[in-house]
Amino acid sequence: MASDQPVARATPDDPATVWALAARTGDPDAVDRFVRALHPDVVRYITYLSADRQLADDLAQDTFLRALGSLHRFEGRSSARTWLLSIARRTVVDSLRYAAARPRTADVDDWTTWAERAQPSGLPGFDDGVALLDLLDALPAERREAFVLTQLTGLPYDEAAVAGGCPVGTIRSRVARARATLVELLDEAEGSGAPAAVAA
Incomplete structure (x- = not known):
């Protein structure tokens, strides 16, 4: 069945993709470089996608666990970044589904107010x-x-x-x-x- 979705191709000069392909063989240095290169993008994407800043780090960790568990199937047909952000998206969706199935104890994000008060507001930006x-x-x-x-x-x-x-x-x-x-x-x-x- 044909899809109207584009297939992104990895470029040889994409270091994250090169590290992901090397990490498939179990190279610990390549795994470390792969995670370090893409961790900020994954956290940023999950934070905005889930609209839950508190869980962003946990969901990012879950994303990388899923990715490393299925890294042997990564063939470089898309960039490692695209592949990883797709996994991050599924991780957020799964998290939202799980949260929707559980009863909520409160509908107020008190932690947001306290976190904002604890931040130094005079910093530029x-x-x-x-x-x-x-x-x-x-x-x-x-x-x-x-x-x-x-x-x-x-x-x-x-x-x-x-x-x-x-x-x-x-x-x-x-x-x-x-x-x-x-x-x-x-x-x-x-x-x-x-x-x-x-x-x-």
Whole structure:
């Protein structure tokens, strides 16, 4: 059955992919380099995709455990980064499904307030970072995912489509809509002092 999904090809000068292929043979140095090279992108992607900053490190660890367990099947048909972000996406989906099946004890994120109070707010960029997180949280999940994949983790659109499990045109459309929404939210925030909610 033919798919309209693109297949990203690994380039020989992609070090993470080279390390992933070397790690298949059990080379501990290659495994370490593979994990170190891609860990920041995985954490960043999971943080925004799951909208749960508290669990991002745990989900990233689970992503790498899954990846290392199936590394012997990685053949380099896509970049290691795309392959790993696809695993990260499935890890987040599994986590959300598991959480939805369990009863919740509280619907308030008190830890977020305490964590923000504990951070030194006078550092350059801190307020901008918090504002960006708030604006991204206001985006619908599909647009946030596409924006994070392409604009924050730097994936090309074709690789973001593979990681997101959708056609390239869909990724482009979601990113364009996310940008337009973020501009509207920034304009509203500057006028009222707080970002408004966004309809899906």
